[in-house]
Amino acid sequence: MVELWRGGLKESVHAGHAVICDEQGTIVESWGNPDEVIFTRSSCKMIQALPLVESGAADAAKLTEAHVAFACASHHGSALHVGLARSWLEGLGMSEKDLRCGSHEPSDKIERNRLIRADEAPCQLHNNCSGKHSGMLTMNQFLKGDAEYVEVDHPLQVRIKAAFEEVTEEVSPGWGIDGCSAPNFATSLHGLARAMGRFAGASGTGDARDRAMHRLTRAMAAYPELIAGDTGACTELMRAMDGRVAIKGGAEAVYVAIIPELKRGIALKIVDGGYRASEAVVTALLVRLGVLAADHFYAKKRLNVVQKNWRGKETGLLQLAPGFLG
């Protein structure tokens, strides 16, 4: 699907699978194998947040749309993100200690450098999944579940798995542990695209599931800066689409998109886990569907990725393979 060129020669290549579904979950277009079983990783955070919203737990905790968006984030651990996670947990009468996501150095460089200068270790609020986990803690409080909410047989995760299987319309063939310790359920790429098609088709006037899907999609699209962070592909591409489309990447190069105006959902996976390729492919498909302008700065940035070296010289170009999308 994607090639890296240098000096007029092909240097590296990325293969992948991609599926576009309508709001019924029917495949409209596909590349590679739609039946490929994948781990959705962070690309399914809006599915993991369904029980939180549709149960009424989000409203009971007086969550704003920003919180709902943040529950779907793989954020950069900036001061904005850490502050939102901290105040959210305080509102629940909880703290960073209640999280079970672990800590890692934030990818936001300003916050990273602040920590280093202050000789402070990163905390669990910095974890890119702390928004998702704040959402899980909110739902868990609503369920009156015990503290170990990331165990696969915990009532919260049982609810999430049920929602996951309902929207993918597949019995999940297995599960793994994600980077943030939460269970991650496997599905086919078609299953994930089917779920995204259903999100895209949600009217916001139907049952609790329909309204939750509608609300999650709008919240994500409205708060791009909460979903990833400055320079993040999700944030930049959603900004380029002016709040009309929700997209989300996941580890090992999974990407999804929810396009309400077309009632289309996209799911894709690069087989080698290369992010540069998944970002290029989701960009190309959004352009192909007419919801992202091909000449937008953020589209060009990821569609034809000019490789520059440490002196700013152009050295290579990452671009779509000629056979992919014609």
Place this chain on the structure above:
Amino acid sequence: MVELWRGGLKESVHAGHAVICDEQGTIVESWGNPDEVIFTRSSCKMIQALPLVESGAADAAKLTEAHVAFACASHHGSALHVGLARSWLEGLGMSEKDLRCGSHEPSDKIERNRLIRADEAPCQLHNNCSGKHSGMLTMNQFLKGDAEYVEVDHPLQVRIKAAFEEVTEEVSPGWGIDGCSAPNFATSLHGLARAMGRFAGASGTGDARDRAMHRLTRAMAAYPELIAGDTGACTELMRAMDGRVAIKGGAEAVYVAIIPELKRGIALKIVDGGYRASEAVVTALLVRLGVLAADHFYAKKRLNVVQKNWRGKETGLLQLAPGFLG
């Protein structure tokens, strides 16, 4: 060649090509396509250093074996590396300003954090190629060439290209600009393995080329901490082989090995540029050839890479594909 598994399911895969040559350059064993044209990137630094050593320029500048090894490094920009580059240039009557490699944040975290705390920008000495460039400046001084030594038609690069084509025994089909601004010449994977076989077969008692190959191989193997840095694959795997084998990685997942005791050279490339896979494959081939103990901590670390999450839980396993190496 390599697969990532999670929760009992295959999550990602890496394909590649690999060639093992004897000291005549004949293929002993290969996987994938030996004729695949590749950019060698940093894996060819010992070839780029050949003119420096065989011309007498290294001896004229009184370079030690540590300097010779450092000319082949993709180092981590630690205090050790920066100090060696600085003193080397001072010995030439030059300074950091004479380098043309550009600057980037060092991967050594102690030095990175020191820079951040001191509010200092990284300089060209931190560039992972500053050793190679110090070697190029040494040779350039010997040649009395002009300051722009990374231009492809500069006499230094013309010498390097000639050496490259002689040891690969191929006319290079093209060139690109490397991350450090130096030209990088393309060759087939067989060409690169052929060159490594010749390095492995060098006796140290023949002509200037033979002696230079012998000296470069021994210098690399003797100074693993200068070739990459603590936690680097080259450094750790060479330490595990007690100075008997020289190995070197390159950008976009190229790896080479020079094994004097067997008179064998290895070259490999992962098609998608994934480093975790190139490190696993070179480890596997070194174990297969009997020069690296399969149960050595550093071999196990890269051969079966346990994926742990931010709470230290085991979540996945990177391992050789069942079909590769049987």
